[in-house]
Amino acid sequence: MRINRLWIRLDSGMTVVSVSRKDIQYMQLCLAASQIFSTCGKRQYSAVLVDELGHVVGMGYNGGPSGFTHCKDGGCPRLLENSPNGSSYENCFSIHAEANAFLHSDYSSKPTKLYVNGPPCFSCAKLICNSTIKDVFYLADENYLDWPKIQVFFNSKNIQCWDLTKWLHQN
Numbered sequence: 001m002r003i004n005r006l007w008i009r010l011d012s013g014m015t016v017v018s019v020s021r022k023d024i025q026y027m028q029l030c031l032a033a034s035q036i037f038s039t040c041g042k043r044q045y046s047a048v049l050v051d052e053l054g055h056v057v058g059m060g061y062n063g064g065p066s067g068f069t070h071c072k073d074g075g076c077p078r079l080l081e082n083s084p085n086g087s088s089y090e091n092c093f094s095i096h097a098e099a100n101a102f103l104h105s106d107y108s109s110k111p112t113k114l115y116v117n118g119p120p121c122f123s124c125a126k127l128i129c130n131s132t133i134k135d136v137f138y139l140a141d142e143n144y145l146d147w148p149k150i151q152v153f154f155n156s157k158n159i160q161c162w163d164l165t166k167w168l169h170q171n
Helices: 021-037 097-103 122-129 147-156 165-170
Strands: 005-010 016-020 046-050 056-061 113-116 135-138 160-163
Touching: 016 021, 021 046, 021 056, 021 113, 021 135, 021 165, 046 097, 056 097, 097 113, 097 122, 122 147, 147 160
Parallel strands: 113 135, 135 160
Antiparallel strands: 005 016, 046 056, 046 113
C-alpha cells in the first residue's frame, strides 16, 4: 500500500496542511517543461491541468502567439521596455502558461487542479475562476505585489491556493 500524503505540518493558523507526492511531481513537471518550452525572455512558466482522477488533461507554457517573433528573440515589449517583474502585464502579448493550458486541454474532463511554477496574474486568475479548478498550486514570487489581491479573488470563488515553494525545497 502506497501512502498518498507525504508531508503534514501545521500552518500559522494551526490547520493541518498536507501535500501529496503527486503535487510535488506535477510542480517538478512545470519546472522542467518551462525550461524546455517557454519562449519568454523574462520568466519561464509552465502550467499543468489535472482532473479529479489525477490525470494530466492539459499543459501550457508562456510564449508569443503562433507566427510572432519569440519574446526571447526580441519580440517582447516588456523585455524591450525593461518592465520590472511583477508589474502590469498590459504590455505583454505573450500567452500565459495557464491560458495555454486551458486552450490546449481536454476541458470536457473538468480539471480540478492547476499547477504553475509562479503565481497567476489577474488575467489568468479570471480564467481560473471561470473554470472547474478548485485548487491552484504555485511557487511564490516575493516580487509579485498583486498576489494578495489575487488570493482574495480566488477565495471569493472558494479556490484554494497552495504555495509549494517550501515543500519543493524539502524534497
